[in-house]
Amino acid sequence: MDKMKLETWNLTSKNVEKLEALFPNCIIEAKGEDGRLKKAVNFEMLRQMLSEDAVEGEEVYDFTWPGKKAAVAEANKPTRMTLRPCPERSVQWEHTQNLYIEGDNLEVLKLLQESYLEMVKVIYIDPPYNTGNDFIYKDDFSASKEEYRAQGLFKNTDSNGRFHSDWCSMIYSRLLLARNLLARDGVIFISIDDHEQENLKKICNQIFGEGNFLAQVVWERAYAPVNLKKHFSESHDYILCYAKNVAAAACNGLPRSSEANQRYSNPDQDPRGVWKAGDLSVGPVVASKVYEITTPGGRKVLPPNGYCWRLDKKTFQEYVQDNRIWFGPQGNNVPSIKRFLSEVKQGMTPMTIWKYKEVGHSQDATKRLKELFENRAYFDYPKPVELIKRCIQLYADQESLILDFFSGSGTTAQAVMELNAEDGGERKYIMVQLPEKCREKSIAYQDGYQNICQIGEDRIRRAADLIAEQYPASEFDSGFRLFQLDESNMKDVYFTASEYAQDLLPDLAFNIKEDRSEEDIFFGCIIDWGLPLTYACKTEWIDGCKVLNYGKDALSACFSEGMTECVITYMAKKHPQRAVFLDVRLKSGAQKRNLLEIFNTISPQTYIKVV
Numbered sequence: 001m002d003k004m005k006l007e008t009w010n011l012t013s014k015n016v017e018k019l020e021a022l023f024p025n026c027i028i029e030a031k032g033e034d035g036r037l038k039k040a041v042n043f044e045m046l047r048q049m050l051s052e053d054a055v056e057g058e059e060v061y062d063f064t065w066p067g068k069k070a071a072v073a074e075a076n077k078p079t080r081m082t083l084r085p086c087p088e089r090s091v092q093w094e095h096t097q098n099l100y101i102e103g104d105n106l107e108v109l110k111l112l113q114e115s116y117l118e119m120v121k122v123i124y125i126d127p128p129y130n131t132g133n134d135f136i137y138k139d140d141f142s143a144s145k146e147e148y149r150a151q152g153l154f155k156n157t158d159s160n161g162r163f164h165s166d167w168c169s170m171i172y173s174r175l176l177l178a179r180n181l182l183a184r185d186g187v188i189f190i191s192i193d194d195h196e197q198e199n200l201k202k203i204c205n206q207i208f209g210e211g212n213f214l215a216q217v218v219w220e221r222a223y224a225p226v227n228l229k230k231h232f233s234e235s236h237d238y239i240l241c242y243a244k245n246v247a248a249a250a251c252n253g254l255p256r257s258s259e260a261n262q263r264y265s266n267p268d269q270d271p272r273g274v275w276k277a278g279d280l281s282v283g284p285v286v287a288s289k290v291y292e293i294t295t296p297g298g299r300k301v302l303p304p305n306g307y308c309w310r311l312d313k314k315t316f317q318e319y320v321q322d323n324r325i326w327f328g329p330q331g332n333n334v335p336s337i338k339r340f341l342s343e344v345k346q347g348m349t350p351m352t353i354w355k356y357k358e359v360g361h362s363q364d365a366t367k368r369l370k371e372l373f374e375n376r377a378y379f380d381y382p383k384p385v386e387l388i389k390r391c392i393q394l395y396a397d398q399e400s401l402i403l404d405f406f407s408g409s410g411t412t413a414q415a416v417m418e419l420n421a422e423d424g425g426e427r428k429y430i431m432v433q434l435p436e437k438c439r440e441k442s443i444a445y446q447d448g449y450q451n452i453c454q455i456g457e458d459r460i461r462r463a464a465d466l467i468a469e470q471y472p473a474s475e476f477d478s479g480f481r482l483f484q485l486d487e488s489n490m491k492d493v494y495f496t497a498s499e500y501a502q503d504l505l506p507d508l509a510f511n512i513k514e515d516r517s518e519e520d521i522f523f524g525c526i527i528d529w530g531l532p533l534t535y536a537c538k539t540e541w542i543d544g545c546k547v548l549n550y551g552k553d554a555l556s557a558c559f560s561e562g563m564t565e566c567v568i569t570y571m572a573k574k575h576p577q578r579a580v581f582l583d584v585r586l587k588s589g590a591q592k593r594n595l596l597e598i599f600n601t602i603s604p605q606t607y608i609k610v611v
């Protein structure tokens with residue numbers, strides 16, 4: 001019987017496997033630190049394979065900083081952490097397709113790698129901008145657990161000699177992991193300002209590929225200058241936008257504004273509907289397209305100097321026959337082409353300057369958030385909901401999964417819910433947020449919010465109520481399943497059993513931490529098996545034992561003591577695709593053989609593992 005791994009993939013070895021498939025001659029065997037042989041990359045050979053010329057001594061253009069290699073290693077390092085379900089703090093746990101995950105996003109992204117591989121259509125993130133006052137996460141998991149908890153967050157001030165390097169390392173490892181979650185036609189939007197824009201763009205060029213750069217949007221975030229500023233009062237942020245694969249990504253365009261539609265009218269009552277007059281002349285001159293046109297009123301017209309007509313003579317006549325040329329109400333104007341609204345592209349191509357009149361500004365966002373909380377200011381600098389709605393609208397469809405792993409006050413969740421309420425869509429979200437403590441002097445803390453997750457979760461609840469009031473007929477998903485990142489459910493012995501003497505093992509046999517529930521273990525297995533976290537969970541009691549079922553038939557588990565043949569048979573008769581049991585509950589070899597035999601007979605296709 002296979003044992004659950006309960007540790008994410010070592011991405012380095014996965015990457016080596018992928019390289020081996022492409023360049024088998026670049027893979028060698030080398031001795032690891034434990035003395036065992038493992039596969040390694042012959043980089044000299046790989047470099048040679050990727051170069052047409054000899055690469056010896058070649059200088060390469062590369063953007064790097066102290067700590068970059070460690071950031072790659074950090075991203076590839078497996079994690080033993082887990083996500084613990086919190087149904088009591090969730091909203092509509094049973095039915096919702098949305099997720100709210102509390103914890104450091106580096107670890108959470110690692111845990112989501114298999115369950116959500118290439119499943120996210122749009123990622124929007126708004127990481128700390130590295131202004132000199134931001135708390136950023138110190139990815140140092142070699143420290144002891146206590147140290148790790150204490151030092152997790154540190155204030156990255158510009159007196160820190162590694163000010164930019166630390167920020168670059170922080171974002172690099174997270175983007176490396178996030179890219180794996182993006183669908184083939186997925187797109188990522190990243191808010192940033194001048195503090196790190198330059199570095200972020202270079203990092204994104206490396207991670208997503210320069211060819212997948214879509215735009216660097218300028219968002220007008222302020223509407224009035226701050227006169228105290230000595231030189232300039234910055235009034236914009238950037239939003240960097242990259243596709244996973246530019247050839248696959250499709251822009252939906254912006255919904256046509258009523259302002260744009262108002263430019264269309266129908267003065268001649270054309271049955272094809274409203275239209276707008278388009279210029280018939282165009283430069284530079286093409287001799288064959290310079291000809292005289294006689295208007296219905298008898299006036300003779302030529303194109304202006306340096307221009308010709310857009311249509312050749314024959315096509316022009318066809319257009320006249322089809323009533324597609326407009327000579328003005330009296331039939332004597334310079335001719336123009338009728339452009340029908342019904343024939344123009346429905347989505348308008350977005351431009352790269354997003355004005356506050358279209359998507360809101362920073363103060364507006366703060367005001368709207370305050371209004372949700374009885375005018376109390378709990379979160380500084382949230383983004384406007386309209387801004388994030390635009391990012392989502394441009395590249396997501398109505399069923400897409402949207403991810404924000406620096407979710408702050410939860411604006412992205414509100415944007416997803418609003419869009420769904422407006423158009424009946426079923427977009428889903430995953431929010432990830434560190435339980436960063438609220439400052440004791442803050443209004444939020446004084447009103448009982450201890451950390452930002454509590455603010456974000458409450459914001460989502462309040463926004464959902466407001467949207468439900470505004471769209472009473474809508475059945476949008478207003479819930480979320482809440483998970484907390486925590487250390488492994490298993491005691492260390494689970495991972496290091498081979499290091500213990502055999503006679504010690506029975507004492508160590510109950511290898512699950514005392515404070516963990518059966519549901520904790522169950523979700524640990526769900527993640528390990530790479531299943532999504534939002535399937536329906538059903539608990540049944542059979543013969544006094546608790547049987548946990550996941551989805552229609554995705555997984556079945558029983559961790560109860562005294563599991564009888566009747567329980568095993570019951571489970572097997574449901575033909576689950578996977579089943580998991582506690583090793584320690586299957587006391588003898590005979591019991592294990594019996595379990596396998598029952599499944600082999602009734603449901604041979606079930607994949608069985610033990611924890």
Ligand SMILES: C[S@@+](CC[C@H](N)C(=O)[O-])C[C@H]1O[C@@H](n2cnc3c(N)ncnc32)[C@H](O)[C@@H]1O
Nearest residue numbers: 104105126137382383406408409411433434436
């Ligand atoms: C600029 S705010 C995002 C604001 C958000 N867009 C909004 O509208 O409310 C960045 C957030 O990222 C969070 N954060 C920073 N480091 C993190 C980490 N390692 N994991 C998860 N969240 C983190 C911070 O606590 C902060 O709330």
